[in-house]
Amino acid sequence: MTKQGGPKEKAPGLVRSDPLLKPFLKDILRREDKIRAMHDRLVLKGKSLEEIASGHEFFGLHFRDGEWIFREWAPNADAVYLTGPFTEWREKESCRLQRIDGNGAWEIRLPRRALHHEDVYRLKIKWAWGEGDRIPAYARRVVQDWQTGIFNAQVWRPEKPYAWKHGDFIPEKPLLIYETHVGMAQEEPKVGCFNEFREKILPRIKKAGYNTLQVMALPEHPYYGSFGYQVSSFFAPSSRFGTPEELKELIDAAHGMGIAVVMDIIHSHAVSNEVEGLSCFDGTPYQYFHDGERGTHPAWGSRCFDYSKPQVLHFLLSNCRYWQDEFRVDGFRFDGVTSMLYQDHGLGKAFTCYDDYYTENTDEDALVYLALANRLIHSLNPNAITVAEDVSGMPGLAMDESQGGYGFDYRFAMGVPDYWIKLLKDQRDEDWHMGRLWHELTNKRTDEKTISYAESHDQALVGDQTLIFRMLEDDMFWYMSLDRESLRVDRGMALHKMIRLITLATAGDGYLNFMGNEFGHPEWIDFPREGNDWSYHYARRQWSLMDAPNLRYGLLGRFDRDMIDMAKQSALPSGQAPIILRKDEDRKILAFLSHGLVFAFNFHPTESYADCVIPAPAGAYSIILDTDRQAYGGHGRQDRDIRHFTQPGPKKGENYLSLYLPSRTALVLGADK
Template structure:
């Protein structure tokens, strides 16, 4: 049968050159499908990279999936790109690429650049578009003020499939637009500045939670169309809420219609199984040394930031990318040219990724590394030898903190340093403090049941942990449900237990998180210096017998100072604190307040005296509620204020 595909191209010589050099970062404008006109006829242009294929054809519901009818043309420049124009096709057409390998096998592959996929086991691609009429211009113009490191960043992490389900049909997902109706006002009321969506790229296997991606350019159709997801993001932006997406450039599954052995060769994955196969996840690792793969991945990052107006990317599993021996025993990995375990190609890729997206978007966006080792300089600039991320997850803080709060009260003095150790390294990187989904699954228990004690003590502990987190230097991240004390582990198959909010202890915890978000986002002392040493000072770090911690948080103004006191013993204390001469303090927050379902003990400043106390010339004695965190504000120094006014004149 005569080939009914016509010649057509969107690629210039420069496009091909940059693609092969690993420096084409807008491939989504070239590869995949595009509605175009040829010779006065409307149709669809197809292009795909399959350099080791003998033949590539387009199959679909328009030709009964026949691989002999619509054969694409290989480009003459040996780029490995196959392309062509098919007249008359429209939006919604189902298609795949039938790729004949050099060995004669026919592989049916979905389009790596497809914008939409089917929701079934065959998962064909759909001819689709990302056209959308945005109405978030005000946010986009000013978002640099909310996404830069001098701004408060409080992130609510959620899984769209289990935050809220259809009440009448709990086994069904809500559409992106329906989720927006409930999610946007909730985030706004709670005071979070950003949401982080667990992967919304297309994935076939529900228990992977989205981390086993097959359609890297496709918004998962289980929640609706690309435009439906854009509506959700648009609505969040119009309410001054930023959007961070989980992005997974670390691996992909071996599904028959996916990237694995795409043209019969190891095209996207590394050929050496010691570097190309992930033993934990039974998935395949991208070949970061191949230029075309780097172009594919960096273009994918650009795509979400560009077409979907996303404000940040949290890069998943960076530790596994950077370490050749990750999850491997001796003999199962090979060192780099320096005899070390660093994957130099992956490091270079991450540096190029960060350089590219920050060059394109500047301070309008954030990149965040989910990285659990002490790999150096992850958030330092590339030109200084760093990897170039904006922030890094503070995994050490998270583990130490949760370990401490699991301890019996009488044993806490032996683990006192677990809450002070982070101050030894907290300015090595730009950290975000994560209490994420990983901590409430696989038998780890929900956060509330990690806490020690009876029910009242568990909630008091968790309230104080949140005071510690929200007043500690660094950005914040809290997983959905933790804000009201979800009692069961996270279950991706059903909605959160919103009915718990009928109980005062859960409602009180939610109110506490709301208040802490308000303090963090409105008081500059808690965010202006969150990534430098000028914003924090220990007052009492070594009182292990009482399990009390006292520290200051400081803004850029000299008189913008808060004191935080954590009493992590289940008893009321009359506690002496050293203060500087001439300073006076007011209690402005108490986690033991009755509105948060605390015991209602009022923290009072019982006495102030001029006496030397641990390098201070003055003391104040306070009544500390049990298992509570309190926040005090330094009263304004009127003499200093008058002096500044006089000086300005």
């Protein structure tokens, strides 16, 4: 939780830990003042931020004290009607809302018999120059008629609310994240559902050892192929995956397995649809969003929130609280943070110096919102997890507000997957530069927690390639059988394991894997669209490949499971910077110490070394993990039963291990206790 009160520091911890930020002290302090000012502007009459972030309990449809109460915020509206089959989809005076204040709030109260569970409804809003049908902004359930394609809000009041079984859940550390999408998690070419995921996929994730589930595409989005990043109804779990109760059961089951659930929350923009979304909701383009060109994202065609408006922050903060209160999610991955932070959305920008973070291009109102969102989320649940998806490297994002930061728990090391792609695309293995690789893997802000990954869903989308497909190419379709040999497959499998292991071992504070990539899923992701004849062929995961005993996929999956188990047993990622032990450009060797374990990598494509000297703390060591095991699809060139004893070096206090390091392999050794 953010510490509040007390005298204001002249130089926040952010500046003290990074002296290069001293020239920007005034900017940092000004931003602190803006956060404080907006907090005070929101929190009036002695209320708390938690109370302010309860708009979902005031607006929207509720059944209370024997009657239905519906409220909406539409300041520019001249008239608002509730319509549905109960009004024959016409405006009726009996279903006309009344303005209840001068801020644009409207209300209607209806008797119990007026609405029933699963009734559909929407609004008809009229303004001076026109009118339009709208889905209520705070709708908690939105469904689509699959024959007409039309979306409507739906009354959702089941007789038996879901009874939670696992309360007071606390996420495990370090975070080992399994990034997933419910709809494409099944093997059949269709849209998967919450129940299928709970029954079939959760046990796989548990068996794989991951302790955190990062779920994409939960809020309602009209276009399935948007991957859930073009949200229309921020308070409605997508009905294409099932009911709210089924989502709760999924989350509850995950908690019962010791798995935290973090959801992607998209507050960087909103879909431009006007009937289904928030765009021009009350007839004006600027109710929730910026007016003019700034209100439309030039690359995504979506609408950009105006974070300077208290009403918008009220909506977004309430959205954070809603998912915590109603569905007990353990936290959020904030998507598109870079797009939020800069008025040009960071498009085409390299961010090469600190000046880039402290210019008029920075949207300080967005920073204020993010700081308040983190303050709220952690006040509601001190164990909550927040992660910033930011490629720009804005200092302080994952630092406590009391230190001059913006309150995220973690940030993604987004340069790491980009560098792996660059290596595989542009350089031969024998030309890989160990020093540059080490720099890219360890180049993290020491005062902020980071989560690393070799690839996420971004690297699996159609038009791009997963790492293993870049390495195996067409051989992936013909030579993954155990009875067929291919030098390309041999190389790809070896590097697939090494890339993941070194990424995990150098990760700052957490590690992420996208669903299926742990076993080298062979195909990209392509959601149904006109360009592929609306096919679901690539919007699925082929789990049967990993289960097939005659294929190599299961060997990669076994390695990943053992790697994750090793990480959990040794508390990796550790939050501690790894210590380099040896870096040899000619031999392509990297060795380092992390959390008491010795990691030794030989990236050379052909050369094996019989007596590879690795400095190490004195003692006896045993092999914990060997990427070359036959059980992992390797060649079994290592004797895992040999104990390795350090020998004294030429200098006093120096000790070293002499190891056999076959080509394209890695070893993890632990000191015997």
